[in-house]
Amino acid sequence: MNYMLKDENAIYYECGYSCDNALYLSLGSEAYFITDSRYNLDAGQNVQGAKVVINGDLYGEALGLLNKSKVKKVFFDPKEWTVAGFERISSQTKIVFKQEVDLSHKKRIIKSGEELKILSKAAKLGAKAFKSLAKEFRKNGFGEDEYTLTHRAKSILGDFGKYELSFDPIVAINANAARPHAMPTSTKLEKNDLLLVDAGLKYKRYCSDRTRTVHADKYFMFDTSQKFKSKKIQKAYDTVLKAHDNAIDKARSGMKAKKVDALTRDIVTKAGFGEYYIHSTGHGVGLDIHEMPYISTKSDTIIEDGMVYTIEPGIYIPDEFGIRIEDMVAMVDGKALVL
Secondary structure (H helix, E strand, O other), X not given: OOEEEOOHHHHHHHHOOOOOOEEEEEEOOEEEEEEOHHHHHHHHHHOOOOEEEEOOOHHXXXXXXXXXXXXXXXXXXXXXXXXXXXXXXXXXXXXXXXXXXXXXXXXXXXXXXXXXXXXXXXXHHHHHHHHHHHXXXXXXXXXXXXXXXXXXXXXXXXXXXXXXXXXXXXXEEXXXXXXXOOOOOOOEOOOOEEEEEEEOEEEOOEEOOEEEEEEEOOOOOOOOOOOOOOHHHHHHHHHHHHHHHHHHHHOEOOOEHHHHHHHHHHHHHHOOOHHHOOOOOEEEOOOOOOEEEEEOOOOOOEOOOOOEEEEOOEEEEOOOEEEEOEEEEEEEOOEEEEO
């Protein structure tokens, strides 16, 4: 397949290096990494399996290489390209360009053994960071608002700059947790509040992703054993945990992704919270925080060994509270292994 890439992670997957201004071409038996002179040294030292071409006019250089080649058809992912960038190339050549949505994500859906090791390390580092975060919040978090707590979370999860974060962490208290992608507010953490934290860090560019919801007493930890004073919150929490554990226990290679989704959704629905489960069960994780496979009610993707994805059921009752429990799993020997 002849193809061209613009996304950083897609390029990194192909040649082991990327930067914020690069273009990758795979044409027959030849591959080209095109970038500007700022990255000459790094690209020369790190790019594998492709010729490094230095030219500040990425699109002009790519167009020249395409026209010199003998290829007649080139695939591209329209999600990666601006209209201006794509038209700069496509309008000046007779080559036929074919859209292939999620081109790189489809190639990356099955993780290699080395990728699984890296993702496992990322997940373990993330879990360790959650332990440090719980200690920090217990000691200094009460009386602080969500803005400050989020700032503290960024520092601790990234080990004060050692690791890049997978995404901006979500730190949500009580009613704000009813927003799955909650933004910080001036709400302050008080004893016995409900606290939801969704966060992850990167290891060797690969992401981790984890969510815990806790009863924030002075001894709390970000584990799945939680006791709330409200019977309604406790019932919702126990339901989410049961759904989470059920999907991990029963997910199998060969299932359709929507069947894995049903392993969580059926339990939440039977408990009477179905209308408050407002997102899919999970998503793939790799170089991007959201990759294939998508574990949703509509996905016919067949789950296979080597796939890595999240299990993250949730219940969100507006103006009251939200609960989510999330772990990353890898399909190994036909079953889901928590990373």
